[in-house]
Amino acid sequence: MTTMDPKEKEEAEKARGWSKAVSNEELLCTPIEETLFRLENLHSGPTTEQAEKLFEICGHNEVARKEKRAAVVKSVLQFKNPLVLILLFAARATTATVLRDNVKKQARSQIDPEY
Numbered sequence: 001m002t003t004m005d006p007k008e009k010e011e012a013e014k015a016r017g018w019s020k021a022v023s024n025e026e027l028l029c030t031p032i033e034e035t036l037f038r039l040e041n042l043h044s045g046p047t048t049e050q051a052e053k054l055f056e057i058c059g060h061n062e063v064a065r066k067e068k069r070a071a072v073v074k075s076v077l078q079f080k081n082p083l084v085l086i087l088l089f090a091a092r093a094t095t096a097t098v099l100r101d102n103v104k105k106q107a108r109s110q111i112d113p114e115y
Contacts, residue, residue: 046054078084
């Protein structure tokens, strides 16, 4: 496989009819017939020559992968969101209120068993 310099790649892309500035939305909304027409292969698939040109232009057909993060790092990064902090504060306040009420009830029941 030979690598193309940027100028050759740009010329090849122009010759193919695809532009670099195509948005994802535009690609997703393009009818399949138009996409196949632009690829010049309709329902038969690309020829070997077309496939080689596309490979030179686009490279391998691989999904981009992100680096995996450790569970501890993911947990810490959750605190960047202010909503998480608000929910934690609300949970702490609720727990404190419930515990306080239970302590008061136990104290009263020890003083007055009929309570």
